Amino acid sequence: MDDLVSEVVRNGEAIIIRVAGEMNINSAPNFHTRVLEECADAPKHVVIDLGGLTFMDSTGIGTLLEIMRRLTRAGGKLSLVKLTDFITNIFDVTKMNQVFSIYATEEEALAA
Amino acid sequence: MTKSSSSSKSKPDRETIISVRNLRKTFTNSAGKDVTVLDSVSFDVARGETIVIMGGSGCGKSTLLNCLIGEYELDLGEIHYQTKDLSAPKNLTTMSPDEKNALRKRFGILFQSGALFNSLTVGENVALPLSEHSNVSPEVIDMIVALKLQLVHMLPHRDKLPSQLSGGQKKRAGLARATAMDPEILFYDEPSAGLDPVTSTAIDELMMDLSKKLAVTSIVVTHEMDSAFRIADRMVMLEKGRVLKIGTRQEYEVLRDADPASLTRYEDQLMNQFLNGYNKGPLTNADGLSEFEKLITG
Numbered sequence: 223m224d225d226l227v228s229e230v231v232r233n234g235e236a237i238i239i240r241v242a243g244e245m246n247i248n249s250a251p252n253f254h255t256r257v258l259e260e261c262a263d264a265p266k267h268v269v270i271d272l273g274g275l276t277f278m279d280s281t282g283i284g285t286l287l288e289i290m291r292r293l294t295r296a297g298g299k300l301s302l303v304k305l306t307d308f309i310t311n312i313f314d315v316t317k318m319n320q321v322f323s324i325y326a327t328e329e330e331a332l333a334a
Numbered sequence: 335m336t337k338s339s340s341s342s343k344s345k346p347d348r349e350t351i352i353s354v355r356n357l358r359k360t361f362t363n364s365a366g367k368d369v370t371v372l373d374s375v376s377f378d379v380a381r382g383e384t385i386v387i388m389g390g391s392g393c394g395k396s397t398l399l400n401c402l403i404g405e406y407e408l409d410l411g412e413i414h415y416q417t418k419d420l421s422a423p424k425n426l427t428t429m430s431p432d433e434k435n436a437l438r439k440r441f442g443i444l445f446q447s448g449a450l451f452n453s454l455t456v457g458e459n460v461a462l463p464l465s466e467h468s469n470v471s472p473e474v475i476d477m478i479v480a481l482k483l484q485l486v487h488m489l490p491h492r493d494k495l496p497s498q499l500s501g502g503q504k505k506r507a508g509l510a511r512a513t514a515m516d517p518e519i520l521f522y523d524e525p526s527a528g529l530d531p532v533t534s535t536a537i538d539e540l541m542m543d544l545s546k547k548l549a550v551t552s553i554v555v556t557h558e559m560d561s562a563f564r565i566a567d568r569m570v571m572l573e574k575g576r577v578l579k580i581g582t583r584q585e586y587e588v589l590r591d592a593d594p595a596s597l598t599r600y601e602d603q604l605m606n607q608f609l610n611g612y613n614k615g616p617l618t619n620a621d622g623l624s625e626f627e628k629l630i631t632g
Contacts, residue, residue, distance in 0.1 A: 247468050247470065247515070247516075250470065250474070251468075251469045251470055251471065251474075254471060254474060279516045280478050280481060280482070280514075280516050281464075281468070281470055281474065281478060281516075283477075283478070283481060284470070284474045284475070284476075284477035284478035284481060285470075285474050285477075287474075287477035287480075287481070288471075288473045288474045288476070288477045291473075291477070292473075315546075315547040315548075316481060316485065316547070317484070318481075
C-alpha cells in the first residue's frame with residue numbers, strides 16, 4: 223500500500239507531517255488513516271508539508287478538507303506548506319487557496 | 335471562392351489520446367437486412383482538446399459515441415487509447431473485460447438526460463462512482479462531492495432530488511457526477527438538447543471552464559451548431575456514417591460563412607447547408623424535397 227508520509231516531527235503542541243509521492247485515489251485513503259492516527263492526541267496545530275508531492279487529484283483535496291474539518295471541530299487547525307507549482311495550480315482552479323491556510327515554509331506556519 | 339480541404343488537420347499537433355481507424359459498425363434491421371451505420375471512420379483526438387462530432391439525425395454520431403466508450407462492438411476497425419496509466423496505446427477492441435473496465439474508470443460520461451438516479455439526492459448521485467469504485471472513506475467522499483458540486487455551481491442543491499431540479503440543473507449535476515473520479519476523457523451526448531438558449535450557453539461555458547480547469551479531453555456529440563462553434567477546438571462532420579470533414583473550428587467558420595453560390599464541391603455545399611440550417615441545398619435535395627417542389631409547382 224502506498225505510504226505518502228515520509229516523516230512526522232512533533233514540535234510542542236504541533237505536528238509536522240512531511241509527505242512525498244502522488245496523492246491519488248489509491249494512496250489517499252492510507253494517508254488519511256495515518257494522519258488520523260498521528261492526530262489521536264488532538265494536537266493544536268497540524269502542519270502538512272506538501273513539498274514532496276508530485277501529483278494530487280480530487281481525492282487528495284477531499285482528504286485534506288476532511289482532515290481540516292476534523293481538526294477544526296476539535297479546536298485545532300491545519301496548515302499546508304511548500305506547495306509545488308502543480309498543487310498551487312490545482313488549488314487556484316478549485317479555489318482551495320481560499321479555503322486552506324497556506325504558508326511558504328514550516329517555520330512560517332508554526333509562527334502563524 | 336472559398337477554399338476548403340476535407341483532410342486538413344486530420345492529425346492534431348499534441349499527443350494523441352484516442353486514435354480511431356477504419357471503424358465500421360453495422361446493425362441488422364427488423365427485416366433482417368444489415369445496415370451500415372458507420373463506415374471507414376478515422377480520426378485522432380489530442381490530449382486536452384475539445385472535439386465536436388456533428389451531423390444530422392441518423393448520421394451515426396451517437397453510434398460513434400457508443401463505439402468510443404466500448405458500449406458497441408465494432409464490425410471492423412480499431413480504437414486505440416493512450417491514457418496516462420497505459421505505457422503504450424491499447425486497442426479497445428482487443429481489451430479484456432477487466433482492461434475495459436479499468437479504461438472506463440478514466441472516462442466521465444454526461445448522458446443526454448443527465449441520467450441521475452431519481453431516488454438519490456444530487457449529493458448521493460455524485461458520491462455514487464466514488465463509493466462504488468474506491469476505498470475512500472465516506473467522510474472524504476463527502477468533501478469531494480462538495481468540491482465537485484461547487485465547481486458546477488450546484489452546492490446549494492446538494493440535498494435535492496432530481497425531480498426538484500430544472501433541466502439545466504440536472505445537466506450540471508450530471509456533469510459533477512461525470513467528473514467525480516477525475517476523468518481523463520469526458521464524453522458528452524447532446525449536452526444542449528432540450529435546454530433553452532440561455533441555459534445551453536451556460537452549460538457550454540461550464541464545459542469549457544471544466545476542460546480548462548481539469549485539463550480533460552472532451553468528446554462532444556451534438557447537432558446544435560451554436561454550441562458546437564462555442565466549445566470546439568476541432569470538429570468532425572459525419573454524413574451517412576462517413577467522415578465528411580475533420581477540421582479546426584476556424585476552418586468550419588470559413589465554410590459556414592461562405593456564400594453557398596461560391597462553393598463548387600458537393601461536400602462543401604452540404605456542410606454549408608448543415609452549418610447554417612438552410613432548408614435548401616444538397617441535404618434536402620437528397621431527401622427529394624426539390625423534386626417534390628418541382629412536381630407540385632409543375
